[in-house]
Amino acid sequence: MKQYDIVIIGGGPAGLAAAISAKNAGVSDIMILERDESLGGILNQCIHNGFGLHTFKEELTGPEYAARFIAKAQEMEIPYKLGAMVLSVSPEKVITYMNKQEGLVQISAKAIILAMGCRERPRGALNIPGFRPAGIYSAGTAQRLMNIEGYSVGKEVVILGSGDIGLIMARRMTLEGANVKVVAELMPYSGGLKRNIVQCLNDFNIPLKLSHTVVGIDGEKRITGVTIAEVDANRQPIPGTEIHYDCDTLLLSCGLIPENELTREIGVEMNRVTSGPNVDDKLQTGVEGVFACGNVLHVHDLVDHVSSEAALAGENAAAYVLAKAETESAHKVTLKAENGVRYTVPQTIDVANMRDSVTVRFRVADIYHNRSIAVYYGDKKVMSRKKRVLAPGEMEQVLLKKDSFKDYPDITEITIRTEEA
Amino acid sequence: METKNLTCIGCPMGCALTVTIDGDEITVTGNTCTVGANYAKKEVTNPTRVVTSSVRVCGAAIARVSVKTATDIPKNKIFDCMAEIREITVNAPVSIGDVIIEDCAGTGVKVVATKNVAAK
């Protein structure tokens, strides 16, 4: 069985950034396994702009952003396999994959970086009642059909969910001549970025109905219409508020779910909020030498954050392989999310062996105005940052410096919470 | 004097901007950086957008190559620009930055490829 130093599962933005930084950190024996026929992952179909403002200080489209990382990986001669579907990963780090050329192959790795990304929540998981005709697509599926395959999925469109892909597709379909009638959002706020509401909906006078959901789907063969209704505080439809729209297409943009089937198989501890694995400050999962980054770890808002997180995972995996990582005198501190902070990544920090600083990423549970994000070491508040607006659609972060723990030798818990400013 | 409330689209922060127009005098508040001020001034005088789309590509493993306007174009030219983009078919190979349309819809702005597409 061939053994690699590092095997990276997934050749999207996370996998590529992890590979590049692992190689920069001194490990050359790397293999990227990508299930699709090209590197770049979902960015290949995200032809809109808005990527790379943090990473490259300029605004790129998805394919352009991906191309920069692909070019870099190729220039560094990092090996990869396309059309390679990983079927299983064992706790002993044996990976079974298959592709057309090699058939079924088993390899092993000293370290594994999980970078499988996420998938869209399908209609079934939303339990939308009604018929099950053709013409109901998750927004990403429609995006692929339009932008890669060159087929339009419909002309009269209703969109459920105001996640960014839904907003982007509202504009994309409008530009291609479709009539996007309404975007309905179950929550009282949009899950997408504000800029996308402006340039994808407002620019084209597409109404966004917050606190609304689809309560009926008509059409036995192809969808002919949907009924949406307002929902109450418990997200239950309010009788009498139904509005019918004739349409031939319903797009769903109702959330993303990390693709963690392989992760579960390894047996690592999972997080119920993120649906990703729990990781420490090295982005290492509960199984030593198995790291995770990007949307498989938690769903990100910006690819730039994916890239920086993945670079860290790559560096740490390299350090693990080169046995540079100090594992003695571990002082593990648990991060606790509370009062409006839904989760944190990482979930633990080894303050004895951490880098000079650790970025803790998280999301909030609701829209908050003029609140602070506070960090407590034990019960002592050590940091507080006032924010004009906090929104669930946007990832927040705090930077914890190693120095800051000097005065807390017995710390066991860090709490991150929102507070009235 | 006229006041308009805008959301900046310059970056994902989406700052809430207030623009005050007093004759030729335009003042912007609420912005975190110069991008916001510039955006707001443009938005109330000559709003512009970058258009991204895709065109047919022949002789490649995929059917479409993605494109964008090299810079932002006037908002009211978006659909004219799209009409021209829809008519285009290119042959593989295509490289990022290749000019697909020299002057799109009379804006003087190029449409360029945003994806590398190899010939089959």
Added chain:
Amino acid sequence: MIGSRYDAVIIGGGAVGSAIARELSRYELSVCLLEKEEDVCSGTSKANSAIAHAGFDAKPGTKKAEFNVKGNAMMDTLASELEFEFKRNGSVVLCFADEDMPKLAELYQKGIQNGVEGLEIVSGDTLRQREPNISDEVVAALVAPTGGIVCPFGMTIALAENAADNGVEFRFNTAVTDIRKHDDGYTVVTNCGEIETKTVINAAGVYSDVIHNMVSEKKLHITPRKGDYCLLDKEAGDHVSYTVFQLPGKYGKGILVSPTVHGNLLLGPTAVDVEDKDNTATTAAELADVVKKSAVSVKNIPYRLTITSFSGVRAHEDGDDFVIGEAADAPGFFDAAGIESPGLTSAPAIGVYLAECVAEKLGAEKKANFNPKRRGFVKLAEKSFEERAALIKENPLYGVIVCRCMNISEGEIVDAIKRTLGATSLDGVKRRVHQGMGRCQAGFCTSKTMEILSRDTGIPLEKICKNSAGSEMLSHKM
């Protein structure tokens, strides 16, 4: 072929019609099956509880009781001959209150009368030892070890393929609009022309009353009875091992909780009489009912793992029993009408019985060269490492995964399209090899599957349908 004369025309390509076709193909007869949709298994047979009922539920002496027990007994042989998925996981009926015990005993007695083997009544604690997630409220249960689970698509498609391999002609997208009776047979009028035949077998599901009433003065009336279901991800598939029923009692009509042969967990059905025979729309109220009532039987069902919900319409005849046999006032016209639950289980036995009736009527001999075997689908995901490696070597398309959730390869999809009565639609592929049936519900693999379908059938991509004409997936080429 329109214009020629058949010995038998079967109307309807569901489980019952396909079973009749397969049994008729044992005889020296020219047989044609008409199906209004683009594929077999497109009506009631595609959306039901996927259960091989033991047979304790039907009233003794009824056709339901007779065919249920006979059909159940045929399942093992049939599943091995035709290579479809079937498992005797056993069924249990839960009793929640001491005062309902006589009803449980009554059910047991009915089972004995119907000839169901192996029945026993156990205490709630005994059941919970075997099945830990059973509700603590359960005081006793009837256990029926012969109860089973079956893939309704797998069975129906296998029966149809085997029938086709043995000479039955299948015509899809062919809807019967009228039937004219003659002295020596029938003219079946369809949207695709007229067909002459000596006999007609009516297996038209919820439309079997309409078909019957075209030739008979003794009218049938079928009420479409709709049932909603929820299907949970494989992660929840071993939540129970038995098919768990509820004793009709203080909780009203029961909802079952069952594993499926594909490893999912199935909850349902509701039972609501509807006007429209094609009303397969789920409703919020019914789906909520499924959740509420399933929670009565089984603890801690992980509802968040729901991957889809669906609805099926059962053909409930006013007489509350199957209508099987030659119509009194229409010689040579045979009914398999009002086939509601336990129809899937009964289908193989109904097939045998009606084929015998038709053969006797026409004085047909058995074929010498009938082949009872049919090659099942290659299920790569269930193969060992070595078997799988060997298959990929033989056909590299088995090494290309299209559906990530179910691990379905391009090779399996190509087989689904190219075999006898191959798939022509996305639903057709899905029902054969379960592409897109997983947790992402075809989010990732829809476009690739459409491409393969288009490539291997020659149907242009923009004409690829979810099921029959009118369900086109795409609007236009850009």
